[in-house]
Amino acid sequence: MSGFRFDRLFIGGEWVAPLDGGVRPSIDPSTGAPWGDVAFGGVRDIDRAVAAARDAFEGPWRRMPPWERAALLRRFADLYATQVDALAEVETRDNGRAIRESRGDISLHAQYYHWFASLADKLGGRTIPMDNSVHAFTTRHPVGVVGAITPWNVPMMAAAWKLGPALAAGCTVVLKPAEQTPASSLALARLFEEAGFPPGVVNVVPGDGPVAGAALVAHPDVAKISFTGEGATAKTILKAGADTLTRCTFELGGKAPHIIFADADIENAINAATGSAWALCGQSCALGSRVLVERSVYDRVVDAFKERAGQVRVGMPLDPATHMGPQAHQQQLDKTLSYVAIGKAEGAELVSGGQRIGGGDLAAGYFVEPTVFASVSAGMRIAQEEIFGPVAAIIPFEGEEEAVAIANSTPYGLAAGLWSGDTGRAHRVAARIEAGMVWVNTYRYIRWSTPYGGVKASGWGRENGIEGLDPFLETKTTIVSTTGQFPNPFQS
Numbered sequence: 001m002s003g004f005r006f007d008r009l010f011i012g013g014e015w016v017a018p019l020d021g022g023v024r025p026s027i028d029p030s031t032g033a034p035w036g037d038v039a040f041g042g043v044r045d046i047d048r049a050v051a052a053a054r055d056a057f058e059g060p061w062r063r064m065p066p067w068e069r070a071a072l073l074r075r076f077a078d079l080y081a082t083q084v085d086a087l088a089e090v091e092t093r094d095n096g097r098a099i100r101e102s103r104g105d106i107s108l109h110a111q112y113y114h115w116f117a118s119l120a121d122k123l124g125g126r127t128i129p130m131d132n133s134v135h136a137f138t139t140r141h142p143v144g145v146v147g148a149i150t151p152w153n154v155p156m157m158a159a160a161w162k163l164g165p166a167l168a169a170g171c172t173v174v175l176k177p178a179e180q181t182p183a184s185s186l187a188l189a190r191l192f193e194e195a196g197f198p199p200g201v202v203n204v205v206p207g208d209g210p211v212a213g214a215a216l217v218a219h220p221d222v223a224k225i226s227f228t229g230e231g232a233t234a235k236t237i238l239k240a241g242a243d244t245l246t247r248c249t250f251e252l253g254g255k256a257p258h259i260i261f262a263d264a265d266i267e268n269a270i271n272a273a274t275g276s277a278w279a280l281c282g283q284s285c286a287l288g289s290r291v292l293v294e295r296s297v298y299d300r301v302v303d304a305f306k307e308r309a310g311q312v313r314v315g316m317p318l319d320p321a322t323h324m325g326p327q328a329h330q331q332q333l334d335k336t337l338s339y340v341a342i343g344k345a346e347g348a349e350l351v352s353g354g355q356r357i358g359g360g361d362l363a364a365g366y367f368v369e370p371t372v373f374a375s376v377s378a379g380m381r382i383a384q385e386e387i388f389g390p391v392a393a394i395i396p397f398e399g400e401e402e403a404v405a406i407a408n409s410t411p412y413g414l415a416a417g418l419w420s421g422d423t424g425r426a427h428r429v430a431a432r433i434e435a436g437m438v439w440v441n442t443y444r445y446i447r448w449s450t451p452y453g454g455v456k457a458s459g460w461g462r463e464n465g466i467e468g469l470d471p472f473l474e475t476k477t478t479i480v481s482t483t484g485q486f487p488n489p490f491q492s
Contacts, residue, residue: 283389
């Protein structure tokens with residue numbers, strides 16, 4: 001896949017040269033060197049992409065029967081399923097995710113598109129009981145043009161979570177991927193073209209956030225923004241979209257508690273906790289990076305984390321044997337290492353890792369050792385702030401009350417996990433944790449049919465599940481007289 005070149009944007013069903021941007025190298029984080037060239041757009045490119053999406057929305061796409069939209073989505077999903085290996089390689093080269101993870105994740109994406117296709121012709125409203133003089137009912141309609149802004153850690157998955165429901169609802173889309181990982185979205189555009197979607201229904205414009213992203217958010221013809229990323233960017237989006245009252249759905253950061261009670265199946269809990277701590281090179285908002293462990297089994301869990309950290313094979317991400325690749329870009333590498341220094345300065349015990357890997361074939365890449373901190377208190381910055389790197393902070397607790405208090409002590413509320421052999425305790429604790437998704441005796445199990453999203457600083461709205469279509473639909477109420485009579489109010 002070396003020499004990858006996408007020097008055109010996908011706008012209005014055509015591959016066009018950027019008007020405001022240009023062609024830039026995409027950096028392979030495992031080498032720190034370019035691996036391909038990608039087109040970047042600017043303000044005028046966003047303008048013409050939104051115009052194409054608006055024309056498609058007002059034209060063939062909006063008028064297309066929902067079962068025909070569903071058929072196109074299914075055709076796209078079937079094409080997607082044939083390209084898993086190629087798409088996984090593009091994503092791995094772009095963000096450094098281990099190829100075994102990329103393939104495993106991307107192999108499920110076709111099911112997301114099939115799921116939303118299955119809902120496209122079931123978006124009915126309801127009849128509202130009234131008196132006999134009127135008939136009242138609701139209908140649901142697409143909001144219009146959607147700006148979908150995806151992150152650099154899972155660009156293909158985030159695109160599936162946004163494009164699937166938006167297209168099923170009858171919206172059209174301008175997709176703006178993160179500037180660090182632009183290539184996979186353009187590879188995706190090829191499949192939409194091959195599937196036969198009408199021109200302008202899906203448009204893909206990579207570009208810098210402060211330029212292309214800002215233009216998309218502030219555009220008066222964009223009805224909705226669906227954004228996955230960090231909270232600071234979400235606040236900027238809200239301010240930029242205030243003048244046009246643009247609707248927003250946000251899937252933001254997390255600092256998920258992964259709670260292990262002493263009565264749990266400790267071995268399975270350790271398997272899940274270590275696996276989730278270092279998955280995606282530590283770059284996932286749903287990682288259980290705060291590992292809360294009941295005091296009586298604390299030392300056992302810390303020792304296991306130390307042992308497992310030594311078993312993680314950090315290496316070149318295209319090697320099928322690699323467990324963990326590099327950080328996705330230089331800025332994230334610097335951020336992760338800075339938090340290791342913060343943890344040590346705060347008095348946490350560095351049990352394992354914490355160093356950049358600088359030797360041999362990995363010397364030029366952005367590799368960090370799997371890192372474990374013990375003796376962490378809930379108020380430390382490494383326990384409060386999202387690092388987005390392979391850094392696990394292990395926090396001791398005594399009993400349910402303290403576990404819940406620590407779990408809820410951060411600004412975030414995206415996901416959480418708990419392990420216990422007591423069914424009653426599992427229900428009690430899960431109900432009290434402030435999070436949009438809680439896993440009990442499992443972790444990071446996410447599917448197309450389960451709503452996903454956060455509370456507090458972790459976001460607004462839900463993706464996936466039947467609820468995933470709601471942000472892309474408007475509800476209209478219609479009231480029809482059954483008598484045709486309306487009295488003259490001035491008769492008497």
